[in-house]
Amino acid sequence: xxxxxxxxxxxxxxxxxxLPNGNAAAARKVALTTALTGLLVxxxxxxxxxxxxxxxxxxxxxxxxLGLEYHLAVDGISLTLVxxxxxxxxxxxxxxxxxxxxxxxxxxxxxxxxxxxxxVFLSFDLFLLFVFYEIAIVxxxxxxxxxxxxxxxxxxxxxxxYSFIGSAMVLIGLIAAYVVSGGHTMNLLELAQYxxxxxxxxxxxxxxxxxxxxxxxxxxxxxxxxxxxxAAPTAASMxxxxxxxxxxxxxxxxxxxxxFPEGLEHWKMWIAGLAxxxxxxxxxxxxxxxxxxxVVGYSSVSHMGFVMLGLATLNxxxxxxxVLQMFSHGIxxxxxxxxxxxxxxxxxxxxxxxxxxxxxLVKAMPFAAVTFVIAGAxxxxxxxxxxxxxxxxxxxxxxxxxxxxxxxTGVGIVIGVAYTLRAMQKSFFGESxxxxxxxxxxxxLHEEQEDGGSISVPERIGAVLLIGVSLLVGLYPRILLDxxxxxxxxxxxxxxxxxxxx
Amino acid sequence: MxxxxxxxxxxxxxxxxxxxxxxLAVDLTSMRDVETRIRMIVGGLVASAGCAGxxxxxxxxxxxxxALNGMLVMNPVTQxxxxxxxxxxxxxxLISLEAKFTNHVGEFLALLLLATAGMxxxxxxxxxxxxxxxxxxxxxSLYILTAFNKRNIKSAEAAxxxxxxxxxxxxxxxxxxxxxxxxxxxxxLHAVAAALAGKGLDPLLLVAMVMTVMGFGFxxxxxxxxxxxxxxxxxxxxQSAAFIASGSKLASFFIFAKVMMIGFAGVEGSGAFRxxxxxxxxxxxxxxxxxxxLGNLVAIVQSxxxxxxxxxxxxxAGYMLLGVLAHDKQAVVxxxxxxxxxxxxxxxxxxxxxxxxxxxxxxxxxxxxGFCKRAPMAAFAMMIFLLSLAGIPPLxxxxxxxxxxxxxxxxxAPQLGLLWLLILAIAxxxxxxxxxxxxxxxxxxxxxxxxQSRASVPQATQVILLVLAVVIIVLGCFPNxxxxxxxxxxxxxSH
Numbered sequence: 001x002x003x004x005x006x007x008x009x010x011x012x013x014x015x016x017x018x019l020p021n022g023n024a025a026a027a028r029k030v031a032l033t034t035a036l037t038g039l040l041v042x043x044x045x046x047x048x049x050x051x052x053x054x055x056x057x058x059x060x061x062x063x064x065x066l067g068l069e070y071h072l073a074v075d076g077i078s079l080t081l082v083x084x085x086x087x088x089x090x091x092x093x094x095x096x097x098x099x100x101x102x103x104x105x106x107x108x109x110x111x112x113x114x115x116x117x118x119x120v121f122l123s124f125d126l127f128l129l130f131v132f133y134e135i136a137i138v139x140x141x142x143x144x145x146x147x148x149x150x151x152x153x154x155x156x157x158x159x160x161x162y163s164f165i166g167s168a169m170v171l172i173g174l175i176a177a178y179v180v181s182g183g184h185t186m187n188l189l190e191l192a193q194y195x196x197x198x199x200x201x202x203x204x205x206x207x208x209x210x211x212x213x214x215x216x217x218x219x220x221x222x223x224x225x226x227x228x229x230x231a232a233p234t235a236a237s238m239x240x241x242x243x244x245x246x247x248x249x250x251x252x253x254x255x256x257x258x259x260f261p262e263g264l265e266h267w268k269m270w271i272a273g274l275a276x277x278x279x280x281x282x283x284x285x286x287x288x289x290x291x292x293x294x295v296v297g298y299s300s301v302s303h304m305g306f307v308m309l310g311l312a313t314l315n316x317x318x319x320x321x322x323v324l325q326m327f328s329h330g331i332x333x334x335x336x337x338x339x340x341x342x343x344x345x346x347x348x349x350x351x352x353x354x355x356x357x358x359x360x361l362v363k364a365m366p367f368a369a370v371t372f373v374i375a376g377a378x379x380x381x382x383x384x385x386x387x388x389x390x391x392x393x394x395x396x397x398x399x400x401x402x403x404x405x406x407x408x409t410g411v412g413i414v415i416g417v418a419y420t421l422r423a424m425q426k427s428f429f430g431e432s433x434x435x436x437x438x439x440x441x442x443x444x445l446h447e448e449q450e451d452g453g454s455i456s457v458p459e460r461i462g463a464v465l466l467i468g469v470s471l472l473v474g475l476y477p478r479i480l481l482d483x484x485x486x487x488x489x490x491x492x493x494x495x496x497x498x499x500x501x502x
Numbered sequence: 503m504x505x506x507x508x509x510x511x512x513x514x515x516x517x518x519x520x521x522x523x524x525x526l527a528v529d530l531t532s533m534r535d536v537e538t539r540i541r542m543i544v545g546g547l548v549a550s551a552g553c554a555g556x557x558x559x560x561x562x563x564x565x566x567x568x569a570l571n572g573m574l575v576m577n578p579v580t581q582x583x584x585x586x587x588x589x590x591x592x593x594x595x596l597i598s599l600e601a602k603f604t605n606h607v608g609e610f611l612a613l614l615l616l617a618t619a620g621m622x623x624x625x626x627x628x629x630x631x632x633x634x635x636x637x638x639x640x641x642x643s644l645y646i647l648t649a650f651n652k653r654n655i656k657s658a659e660a661a662x663x664x665x666x667x668x669x670x671x672x673x674x675x676x677x678x679x680x681x682x683x684x685x686x687x688x689x690x691l692h693a694v695a696a697a698l699a700g701k702g703l704d705p706l707l708l709v710a711m712v713m714t715v716m717g718f719g720f721x722x723x724x725x726x727x728x729x730x731x732x733x734x735x736x737x738x739x740x741q742s743a744a745f746i747a748s749g750s751k752l753a754s755f756f757i758f759a760k761v762m763m764i765g766f767a768g769v770e771g772s773g774a775f776r777x778x779x780x781x782x783x784x785x786x787x788x789x790x791x792x793x794x795x796l797g798n799l800v801a802i803v804q805s806x807x808x809x810x811x812x813x814x815x816x817x818x819a820g821y822m823l824l825g826v827l828a829h830d831k832q833a834v835v836x837x838x839x840x841x842x843x844x845x846x847x848x849x850x851x852x853x854x855x856x857x858x859x860x861x862x863x864x865x866x867x868x869x870x871x872g873f874c875k876r877a878p879m880a881a882f883a884m885m886i887f888l889l890s891l892a893g894i895p896p897l898x899x900x901x902x903x904x905x906x907x908x909x910x911x912x913x914x915a916p917q918l919g920l921l922w923l924l925i926l927a928i929a930x931x932x933x934x935x936x937x938x939x940x941x942x943x944x945x946x947x948x949x950x951x952x953x954q955s956r957a958s959v960p961q962a963t964q965v966i967l968l969v970l971a972v973v974i975i976v977l978g979c980f981p982n983x984x985x986x987x988x989x990x991x992x993x994x995x996s997h
Binding site: 017021062063064065066127130131132134135137138141142145146153157160161164165168171172175176178179180183 | 832835878882889894895896900901904905907908911912918921924925928929931932935936939943946947981982985986989
């Protein structure tokens with residue numbers, strides 16, 4: 001059943017390619033239908049899922065000569081992220097409803113990216129996982145380079161090369177693991193049971209982990225993230241922050257950490273250290289940005305730090321917090337980028353705080369202001385939103401594993417509150433310095449709105465959808481935790497019981 | 503064995519040679535006054551039909567024969583390789599249908615077919631003499647094909663360069679082969695291996711080995727014997743360049759692997775890091791490393807797409823050498839798979855380049871700007887070809903790389919002695935991604951230069967390119983289509 005998320009999405013790509021040129025409306029509809037169907041399949045899969053098991057979706061011989069299989073399966077972690085992908089896909093399309101320039105190609109690349117992401121979350125054969133992982137690289141480049149803004153070609157190339165270098169590191173590790181284990185299988189469940197030699201794990205673990213962590217935006221390999229996010233068109237930055245960074249984190253958890261537990265044990269302090277640096281550094285840099293979108297970009301780096309920290313804790317609460325944070329950040333970052341990139345930038349054509357301050361945006365676009373206030377509150381971890389539960393769990397986990405780092409993380413949270421409030425104040429609630437200036441700016445804005453229009457219906461639906469999900473998970477986190485936590489008891493995570501929680 | 507039996511064994515080659523004569527005859531007798539385009543289409547169809555006939559014969563009459571003590575060997579493996587070669591020739595002919603660089607249609611197609619026949623003999627040969635002769639038959643046709651654009655001085659220059667380098671390489675190879683004969687008194691590869699067995703490495707054998715490797719290194723354009731490649735690819739008519747880079751690569755790599763793995767069995771040595779042992783694998787390891795490094799790094803700065811493809815061809819030769827030096831059954835499969843799929847992607851890429859050249863008169867990167875507007879199908883096909891060359895899944899190039907690298911690493915297991923080559927190869931693939939993406943950026947991202955009238959792109963060629971792209975996608979998604987039969991073919995034969 002869940003395999004259809006992948007098939008339907010690629011079918012959508014095919015249909016889009018066959019559409020006649022220049023019919024943007026049809027392209028939009030096809031894309032939205034595809035994404036909605038994908039989400040629906042994911043939801044059905046979610047409600048039919050029995051907790052705690054690894055459910056094989058499809059398993060067939062693929063390349064018998066090498067022992068490679070076409071093996072799709074889900075556990076609670078994959079399922080959560082598949083849901084996230086479905087939501088982000090629908091949200092992204094709603095927020096790119098106004099794309100007219102080469103719309104057909106835009107949505108084709110967009111859906112190809114989504115299809116790859118679904119595939120990664122569902123693959124339990126490492127070769128297959130890697131195939132889907134790389135499928136996601138190329139569409140990103142074109143999405144940014146063709147439809148982006150602000151140094152788009154530079155940002156796109158930087159992102160593509162960082163991703164490709166990361167995946168090259170992963171590939172070296174995977175081929176080496178494949179050969180060392182005898183070269184019979186790439187099945188994750190079987191390789192996870194194989195006792196790799198200690199000396200091998202010592203170098204293979206950091207190689208594969210960092211390879212994936214580049215995409216997760218781990219400090220100091222995060223520099224693609226702000227540039228890429230800023231250059232990308234709204235839907236692409238929503239996807240980048242929403243699901244692509246999760247690909248990296250998911251790879252760390254699913255591949256690097258399950259295959260090489262001894263390497264993990266040895267390197268976990270390093271990971272935790274880098275994660276905490278990422279949290280604090282990302283927050284500090286976000287605090288001084290002049291560009292609205294860069295604030296959100298760096299906040300992503302900071303929030304992904306929580307995911308990495310949660311992974312490094314190696315205890316159940318920290319790990320489930322990390323997975324929940326992946327979900328939560330996917331939703332909230334998507335929402336933030338939607339406000340900044342779509343609602344504000346496409347109507348004011350600026351993201352500079354200095355200019356925005358004078359525009360008195362709260363009057364001009366109240367809906368955007370309210371959305372941003374809610375999203376900001378969720379982002380800084382106010383109780384009631386998904387971010388709160390996730391970060392709380394990560395910090396509890398970190399407290400058990402590395403108390404000192406947990407304290408520093410607390411500092412990061414405080415800075416998080418500061419930069420969010422600052423961005424909020426400067427963008428929407430700026431007091432105009434001179435009345436004249438603001439007046440003309442407001443007029444200018446009204447002129448813009450003649451053609452840009454007020455916040456459109458698809459945007460409102462998208463915003464409500466994402467806020468609703470964040471609230472739902474925040475108020476009733478068990479809906480996801482009941483699925484995530486039992487998965488951590490599967491044989492894949494034996495090392496949690498053995499080594500975690502000290 | 504009488505002549506009729508021999509003719510049956512060599513039937514596919516005979517069909518191809520007869521087709522070559524037929525194409526010449528048809529073109530020279532009845533088509534003199536007809537428009538070039540029509541002549542090309544008629545000739546092309548005859549040539550394709552001949553190749554298809556050869557494929558059909560190979561599919562129906564699968565035999566295992568060793569005629570004249572290794573002069574002409576037919577077995578399931580050579581059968582598959584020959585089918586691939588004929589397929590590549592068909593595609594080369596098809597992308598040449600709209601070519602305008604020559605009026606000598608019959609001669610062009612006949613030479614393509616004769617070169618193909620040479621390659622087919624090459625694939626079947628297990629005897630040093632026959633290998634040399636077949637190699638020369640192929641090369642001579644290729645030299646002429648390179649020079650075929652008589653209106654372009656660069657074409658002549660390229661051919662002369664190719665010819666001089668090729669002649670020298672042939673001399674080296676012949677020297678190496680005669681030393682081998684002197685050492686062993688045999689020309690059959692198995693007999694050579696038997697005579698060398700247990701003797702160890704004497705200096706003369708070392709010289710012979712290095713000379714032979716140099717000869718083949720030239721054929722496959724491995725560094726440092728690559729100097730002819732960029733000029734030949736750039737100067738030659740694009741269709742000829744496509745042929746040199748595709749079919750000839752596949753045949754050369756197959757025979758290279760055969761000579762090394764069969765003839766020099768027992769003196770492999772080891773290319774493992776900090777554990778070098780004299781033999782032919784460390785020689786190949788060095789060639790592979792140099793080719794990957796130089797090919798990929800120099801390709802970055804090219805502004806002519808044909809030169810870029812030439813340097814990338816050098817890099818790909820480096821990857822394939824990894825497979826050869828792994829020298830086991832899976833290595834043979836992986837090299838054939840990689841060479842065949844690489845050849846398909848290269849033909850396609852050159853096909854697109856020739857379209858751009860026809861339109862804009864140059865193969866500069868800037869001529870590709872806005873190509874996706876002018877020819878959406880060909881642009882999509884170009885994306886598939888280049889991403890396959892870069893090794894992006896789910897295209898054939900990715901599985902090819904994965905297979906080659908896994909096989910190479912396995913050959914040094916369990917100490918992972920060849921890890922250094924693997925790391926180099928994958929790092930260099932990342933580099934190659936950059937320059938392929940640069941071409942795609944021109945095709946998809948950069949807007950068309952304003953107000954330049956462009957000739958329309960022929961639909962037929964676009965469709966052919968699209969078919970090629972689909973073949974690459976299918977082979978990438980279902981590699982077993984090629985790997986399965988090859989595995990099966992190799993199982994009973996002891997290589």
